[in-house]
Amino acid sequence: MKYNVTSDYEVTYNQGNVLSVVVTLYNYTGGAHGNTEKIAYNFDLNTGKTGYLKDFLYEEDNYRKVILDEVRNQISKEPEKYFKDTLNTLHGIPYDQNFYLTKDGIVVYYPLYDIAPYVAGIPEFKIPYSKFKHGLKKDISIKSDNVIIEKEQSVKKGENYSEYLYYPQIKNLDNPIIEKQINTIITKDISNFTKDVKKKAELSKGKLNIYNRPVTWGASVYSDEYFVNPDLISIDITYSANDGSTINYILYNKGYNFNLITGENYKLSDVFKEGTDYVTLINTKINNQIENIIKSSEYKYDYNFKTIKAEQPYYIYRGNLVILFEAGEILSKDFGAPKFYIPLYKFGDKVNPQFIEH
Numbered sequence: 001m002k003y004n005v006t007s008d009y010e011v012t013y014n015q016g017n018v019l020s021v022v023v024t025l026y027n028y029t030g031g032a033h034g035n036t037e038k039i040a041y042n043f044d045l046n047t048g049k050t051g052y053l054k055d056f057l058y059e060e061d062n063y064r065k066v067i068l069d070e071v072r073n074q075i076s077k078e079p080e081k082y083f084k085d086t087l088n089t090l091h092g093i094p095y096d097q098n099f100y101l102t103k104d105g106i107v108v109y110y111p112l113y114d115i116a117p118y119v120a121g122i123p124e125f126k127i128p129y130s131k132f133k134h135g136l137k138k139d140i141s142i143k144s145d146n147v148i149i150e151k152e153q154s155v156k157k158g159e160n161y162s163e164y165l166y167y168p169q170i171k172n173l174d175n176p177i178i179e180k181q182i183n184t185i186i187t188k189d190i191s192n193f194t195k196d197v198k199k200k201a202e203l204s205k206g207k208l209n210i211y212n213r214p215v216t217w218g219a220s221v222y223s224d225e226y227f228v229n230p231d232l233i234s235i236d237i238t239y240s241a242n243d244g245s246t247i248n249y250i251l252y253n254k255g256y257n258f259n260l261i262t263g264e265n266y267k268l269s270d271v272f273k274e275g276t277d278y279v280t281l282i283n284t285k286i287n288n289q290i291e292n293i294i295k296s297s298e299y300k301y302d303y304n305f306k307t308i309k310a311e312q313p314y315y316i317y318r319g320n321l322v323i324l325f326e327a328g329e330i331l332s333k334d335f336g337a338p339k340f341y342i343p344l345y346k347f348g349d350k351v352n353p354q355f356i357e358h
Contacts, residue, residue, distance in 0.1 A: 004028040013101035018056075018140055019043040020101040038109060038122050040100035044142035051142045052096055054230075056106070061132045064093045064357055067108055068319075070127045075115075082116045082123070090115065091319025091343045092357050095227035096146070101136070105129050145172045147260060149225045149233075161201035163194055163219040168235055170260070178263040185265065186237070186256065194219050197241045197250070209245040216244050226317045231260050232354055234316040236324070238337070251327035251337050255315035259354075267311045271321065276350045282323060283307050285342045305330040316355060319344055 005027045013020035021041045028034035042051050057063040072090060075082055099108045105128040110116075116123050129135040147170065154165040167190055173179035201217035209215050220240040227233050235256040242249030257266040272278040290303050313324040320341040327337045344351050 003030070004034065012107075013103065015103075016140075017045045018101065019045055022100050033118065036112060036122060038098075038111075040098060040109075042099070042101060044140055047142055049142040049145060051140075052146050053099060053106070054095070055142050055146075056101065056137055056140060057132055058134045058137060061134055063132055064095075064097075066131055067097070067106070067125075067127055068093045070131060071108065071125045074125050081120050086115045089318060089320055089341045091345065092228075092317075094318070095229055095357075096148070102126070105131075106136075147172045147227075147230075147233075151223075160205055160215065161198055161217050161219075163197075165190060165194070165219070165221040166223070167221050167237065168223050168225050170233070170258075173260060175261075178260070181263045182258050182260075182265075186235070189237075189254065190221055190239075193221070193239050193241075200241075200243070204243060209243050210247050211245060213244060218242060218244070224315075224317070226315070228316050228355065229358060232316075233258050233260060236315045236317070236322070249327075249333070251333070253313065253324040253326075253337050253339070255313045255322070255324055257315060268308075268314050269310065271314070271316075271352060271355050272347070272350050273352055278347075278350070279308060279310060281347060281350070282312075282321075282342065285346065286323065286340050289340055301331065301335070303331050316344075317341070319357060321347075 005025075007023060007025050009021055009023045011019070011021055019042075021043070023039045023041070025037045025039070026034055042056065043049070044051060044055075053063060053067075068091070071093070072087060075087055075090070079087065093108070097108055098110070099106055101107075105126050107124050107126045109122055109124040112118060112122055114123070149168045150171050152165075152167055152169050154163060156163045167186060169183045169186070170179055173182075197217055197219040201215075204215035204217065207215045218241060221237060223235055223237045225233060225235050235258070236253055237256065238251075238253050240249070240251050257270075258264070259266065269278065286305060286308070290301075290305060294301055294303075308323060315322050315324070320343055323340045323342065325331075325338045327333045327335075329338075331338055344356065
């Protein structure tokens with residue numbers, strides 16, 4: 001079998017001190033088809049810095065809402081091209097949304113499989129500059145590096161324990177102490193998780209799993225990140241482990257919601273204004289979703305949901321409050337770790353402003 005890796009680039013905008021370059025990477029390592037990734041760089045040639053949308057558009061134009069409305073409008077015209085739940089869950093645009101510039105407008109795009117099946121390719125949406133009251137910024141100057149997420153990776157393979165860890169670390173915060181504090185919380189949780197799995201592996205030495213094979217524990221960690229605002233990042237880390245069988249395994253998601261100025265990791269109660277009975281509100285939304293799932297699905301779901309915990313794990317994603325449950329907590333493990341997406345706008349004015357995109 002021949003593996004294949006190719007790359008290409010296109011200069012999509014080159015005026016004044018602003019340069020947009022789009023790099024397209026393709027690789028094939030076996031399977032039904034290859035993988036394509038698009039990476040856009042939007043430079044200030046005077047400083048060499050790359051920018052986010054806020055560096056090229058005026059905040060007073062409410063550009064994130066303009067972009068969101070345009071993306072939703074374009075999807076609604078050809079809904080068959082996208083996953084059926086895309087419009088139900090797309091209620092926000094991240095602060096670090098992928099984009100590039102052209103002479104006619106801004107193009108925002110999403111990775112393969114994100115909002116549409118593979119056959120649709122990389123979904124792109126062009127928003128003309130005329131949609132923004134003041135258009136493209138006239139005097140663009142990017143003087144400092146934007147806050148970014150870098151992924152750390154650890155791959156280990158042993159006789160009775162293996163791990164594949166792919167987790168986020170925050171870079172370029174103005175306060176290096178807060179940056180270290182946040183990153184330490186994440187790495188400590190991952191370390192504690194892998195220690196627990198290693199203990200299970202040690203206790204299982206010489207034993208056989210249900211397939212009559214030697215028990216070999218494997219641990220996996222991966223994540224999704226969402227910049228809600230300049231001062232708030234929301235992270236969903238999936239922790240997974242098994243002994244080589246489908247019976248004895250661990251699967252849960254943990255949400256981290258960090259204030260990038262103070263380092264505070266917000267609890268679920270912090271999302272809502274003081275005095276809000278958010279537990280009842282969320283329970284009602286979840287029960288409604290469960291009822292709709294049961295009615296519309298051919299599968300037999302046996303939910304055992306009564307109430308969320310006061311500090312139930314959660315994260316914020318595309319304008320949704322996402323409530324997280326461990327595999328087996330409210331539904332058979334066969335269905336994985338349940339997540340419920342609740343649009344924040346459905347809570348009206350009960351949500352604290354820092355959790356609303358602006």
